[in-house]
Amino acid sequence: MNRGKWIICRNGNDRGFTLIELLAVIVVLGIVMSIAVLSYSSIIEKSEKDVCHLNRVTVEKDYRQYLTLEGEDTSEVLFAEFLRQYDRDLCPGRGEFVYEEGAVICSVHSEVVPEEDGDVGDGVPYL
Numbered sequence: 001m002n003r004g005k006w007i008i009c010r011n012g013n014d015r016g017f018t019l020i021e022l023l024a025v026i027v028v029l030g031i032v033m034s035i036a037v038l039s040y041s042s043i044i045e046k047s048e049k050d051v052c053h054l055n056r057v058t059v060e061k062d063y064r065q066y067l068t069l070e071g072e073d074t075s076e077v078l079f080a081e082f083l084r085q086y087d088r089d090l091c092p093g094r095g096e097f098v099y100e101e102g103a104v105i106c107s108v109h110s111e112v113v114p115e116e117d118g119d120v121g122d123g124v125p126y127l
Contacts, residue, residue, distance in 0.1 A: 095110075
């Protein structure tokens, strides 16, 4: 009795997905996932850069205040000792902070502006 119902359902209009349809769905899902992963990684990278920038601003402000209150001149050793008071990594990208020319610079996230050396390239030099 159950066998007859199975044969009737099997011969009816009910059919499953073909292999091509399943592959198309898998390809579309793969494309969507790759776009999502790329977007997610760029969001994470931007947020790490923002956190590092805010931490640099905070450390710079605190260090200047420390120098003023203690009446000290800045040095690499003094800045390294000052950074020990922070019990966590200040840069999410594992960058190192240094104090140069009145600013805290991160080895990973700080943007270094190249100095102009006066060379204009292929142009005509001034005499």
